[in-house]
Amino acid sequence: MSRWVDKHLKILFLLPCLLFIVFMVLFPLGYNIYMSTSKWSMSALSSPEFVGASNYLMLFRSPRFWSAVGRTLYYAFVAVAIQTLLGIGIAQMLNRSFFGKGVAKTLFLLPVVATPVAVGMVWQMIYEPTIGLGNAILTSMGFPRQLFLGSSASALNALIFIDVWEWTPMVMLMVLAGMVAIPKDPYESAVVDGATAFQRFRYITLPLASPTILVAVLLRLIDAIKTFDIIYATTKGGPGFATETINIYATLATFQYYSFGEGAAITMCFFVIVMSMAIMFNAAKKRVEVEY
Amino acid sequence: MKRLFALVLSLALLLSLAPVQAEKPYAGTELRVLLANHMWSNALEPHLKEFEELTGIKLNVEMYAEDQLSQKLAIELAGQSKDLDVFMTRPLQEAKQMIANGWLYDVTPLLNDEKMDKADFFEATLALYNDGDKYFGVPLVTEREILYYRTDLFEEAGLQVPTTLDELWAAAEALTDVDAGVYGIVSRGLTAAAVTQFSGYLYSMGGDWMDAEGNAAINTPEAVKALKFYGDMLREFGPPGVTAMHWQQCAALYASGKAAMYTEADAIFNNAVNAAESVVADKTGYALFPGDSFYNIPSWGLSMGAFTEKADAAAEFVKWAAGKEMTATLQAAGVPGARISVYGIPEANVAFPPQLVEVIGSAGTKNTKGYDRPLITSVSKARDYIGQAIVAAIEGGDVQAAADEANRGFQSVIEEDRAAEQKK
Numbered sequence: 001m002s003r004w005v006d007k008h009l010k011i012l013f014l015l016p017c018l019l020f021i022v023f024m025v026l027f028p029l030g031y032n033i034y035m036s037t038s039k040w041s042m043s044a045l046s047s048p049e050f051v052g053a054s055n056y057l058m059l060f061r062s063p064r065f066w067s068a069v070g071r072t073l074y075y076a077f078v079a080v081a082i083q084t085l086l087g088i089g090i091a092q093m094l095n096r097s098f099f100g101k102g103v104a105k106t107l108f109l110l111p112v113v114a115t116p117v118a119v120g121m122v123w124q125m126i127y128e129p130t131i132g133l134g135n136a137i138l139t140s141m142g143f144p145r146q147l148f149l150g151s152s153a154s155a156l157n158a159l160i161f162i163d164v165w166e167w168t169p170m171v172m173l174m175v176l177a178g179m180v181a182i183p184k185d186p187y188e189s190a191v192v193d194g195a196t197a198f199q200r201f202r203y204i205t206l207p208l209a210s211p212t213i214l215v216a217v218l219l220r221l222i223d224a225i226k227t228f229d230i231i232y233a234t235t236k237g238g239p240g241f242a243t244e245t246i247n248i249y250a251t252l253a254t255f256q257y258y259s260f261g262e263g264a265a266i267t268m269c270f271f272v273i274v275m276s277m278a279i280m281f282n283a284a285k286k287r288v289e290v291e292y
Numbered sequence: 293m294k295r296l297f298a299l300v301l302s303l304a305l306l307l308s309l310a311p312v313q314a315e316k317p318y319a320g321t322e323l324r325v326l327l328a329n330h331m332w333s334n335a336l337e338p339h340l341k342e343f344e345e346l347t348g349i350k351l352n353v354e355m356y357a358e359d360q361l362s363q364k365l366a367i368e369l370a371g372q373s374k375d376l377d378v379f380m381t382r383p384l385q386e387a388k389q390m391i392a393n394g395w396l397y398d399v400t401p402l403l404n405d406e407k408m409d410k411a412d413f414f415e416a417t418l419a420l421y422n423d424g425d426k427y428f429g430v431p432l433v434t435e436r437e438i439l440y441y442r443t444d445l446f447e448e449a450g451l452q453v454p455t456t457l458d459e460l461w462a463a464a465e466a467l468t469d470v471d472a473g474v475y476g477i478v479s480r481g482l483t484a485a486a487v488t489q490f491s492g493y494l495y496s497m498g499g500d501w502m503d504a505e506g507n508a509a510i511n512t513p514e515a516v517k518a519l520k521f522y523g524d525m526l527r528e529f530g531p532p533g534v535t536a537m538h539w540q541q542c543a544a545l546y547a548s549g550k551a552a553m554y555t556e557a558d559a560i561f562n563n564a565v566n567a568a569e570s571v572v573a574d575k576t577g578y579a580l581f582p583g584d585s586f587y588n589i590p591s592w593g594l595s596m597g598a599f600t601e602k603a604d605a606a607a608e609f610v611k612w613a614a615g616k617e618m619t620a621t622l623q624a625a626g627v628p629g630a631r632i633s634v635y636g637i638p639e640a641n642v643a644f645p646p647q648l649v650e651v652i653g654s655a656g657t658k659n660t661k662g663y664d665r666p667l668i669t670s671v672s673k674a675r676d677y678i679g680q681a682i683v684a685a686i687e688g689g690d691v692q693a694a695a696d697e698a699n700r701g702f703q704s705v706i707e708e709d710r711a712a713e714q715k716k
Contacts (some may be wrong), residue, residue, distance in 0.1 A: 041392070042370035044394040130532060168490040237481055238483045240483055240679070240683040255362075256359075257673040260370075
């Protein structure tokens with residue numbers, strides 16, 4: 001027995017990991033591909049019927065699907081762009097010692113640890129156009145009233161604002177970790193050479209922290225594309241289809257329209273988008289990797 | 293010898309249990325009951341203990357908002373969950389698909405039980421749970437679209453209660469006072485949710501969801517006229533952000549005194565008028581929907597899971613909850629029931645304002661329709677498309693173009709349904 005174990009040690013040690021991948025990744029993925037080529041209303045009386053690529057063809061012809069894709073990308077890129085800029089800015093401000101730094105860092109982190117559905121509900125109240133806090137603040141500062149989530153023109157941007165509020169601290173924290181790890185010597189020599197604060201930031205901090213920034217952007221981007229909880233808790237895709245992202249569309253198709261094949265096909269397209277993004281960024285990361 | 297002994301022992305055991313079983317045959321059984329957060333469930337909740345004492349059955353009740361409930365049911369029933377015993381369903385929304393999917397337990401024997409008195413249910417309400425010669429649910433609640441209005445504001449302005457849509461428009465215009473924070477009218481604007489309350493406007497303008505051949509008809513001149521009316525009215529005289537409002541938000545707004553009129557289902561009058569924080573409880577009048585036609589429908593019923601292992605105990609619960617006595621008790625707490633007999637019991641109608649009883653009673657004499665949304669299998673998808681046109685109308689876009697596009701989407705849903713049915 002023990003000899004057998006010794007002989008197959010390599011495989012045995014890999015086995016748990018392999019089993020995990022097979023059952024938690026490969027099987028669901030394979031099943032999803034199978035479902036996406038079938039038509040099924042989840043009926044207990046009839047089994048899924050094979051329909052080939054017709055679910056995909058129907059999606060590719062549907063303006064509703066393409067709008068959802070566009071909205072998802074818009075949401076993710078705009079939200080993450082703002083978060084990255086703000087995150088780097090705040091990290092730069094916090095990257096020095098001052099009184100109360102620990103408290104400030106903790107306070108910044110509060111939105112990250114809040115439950116997303118609760119966050120959605122709170123913001124729904126803030127965004128209430130008639131009696132909400134949002135308009136009370138805006139009008140007291142002399143700005144016109146906004147409809148926020150109540151208009152298809154502004155709803156998606158209002159959601160992006162929530163995402164920025166919630167996740168900027170996360171980006172800030174990661175970037176800050178990258179900045180702290182940069183050695184002090186280049187800064188010292190730069191000061192001796194007469195570099196201004198902006199030059200030190202532009203030519204030392206930014207390039208040396210860029211791998212961490214990129215990782216933060218990648219993680220956030222994938223996360224933002226996957227956003228579901230906040231949208232579902234506030235607008236459920238409305239008004240009209242104005243905030244319907246791929247995720248929301250897939251949920252509706254599956255659990256409200258009882259159209260399992262359509263839902264599976266949507267999630268497959270979604271999978272391709274997220275995967276290609278991950279591959280792209282991995283390649284980009286290799287190119288900017290630095291050593292110090 | 294051993295076998296004989298065991299036989300005698302088990303027989304003795306059975307006999308000793310017999311008297312208990314005759315009284316409470318399901319004592320100790322646990323039932324999982326999923327309810328929607330609705331007036332009916334709220335009124336039933338305090339009585340659940342009585343059922344537990346009566347039968348010895350233990351109830352594990354879960355309550356969800358209607359969309360969450362429908363989603364939860366879909367997930368569990370698709371997984372053929374064995375511990376889903378009793379749940380609320382919407383006969384016009386998901387019941388048709390659930391029956392087609394084989395998710396619902398056949399309750400025909402239960403309905404034929406003498407005590408249930410099948411003939412006592414409004415026929416149209418029972419028909420929606422019917423498939424062939426089988427029934428898959430028991431109707432609980434009926435509702436009609438009515439007009440809630442503020443008696444004090446109407447008196448102040450010297451206005452008559454509207455009986456036509458033109459009068460409704462005029463009243464909404466006259467009662468809007470944005471500076472005072474009062475909007476002339478509120479009604480649902482949230483995409484799919486708005487569809488059912490838009491129906492009265494659509495029917496009254498001579499439109500309908502589908503034409504005689506069963507094709508999508510929401511871009512007809514009548515429908516576009518109704519869309520424009522509903523959209524313009526809510527944009528001009530309704531609260532800002534109405535396109536994000538389901539009934540919960542509308543009811544809260546009306547209860548806080550910020551709307552002079554409200555077109556909505558009568559079944560939620562407790563939420564709209566009698567809520568704890570309501571400031572309009574003694575200033576609300578009720579009137580028939582001010583148009584020629586509106587819906588009069590069963591909104592909720594009780595069904596059993598097809599895969600339940602406790603069907604007999606579950607049937608006991610359904611018989612109790614949808615029985616004559618409980619229907620009368622709940623109607624007395626303000627839930628319009630689906631049984632004919634309860635409307636004749638004076639004690640059962642004490643919770644309703646007299647004016648509302650009158651309105652509900654006279655609804656039967658009007659030209660009502662038995663549906664507030666298209667009568668097709670894929671209702672949910674169809675509602676999402678029709679809702680697009682309603683939102684566009686409220687936001688003031690090109691209504692004809694939006695209606696055309698919504699009609700195309702709706703028609704594609706109808707055709708998908710037809711194809712699915714033909715395959716059968």
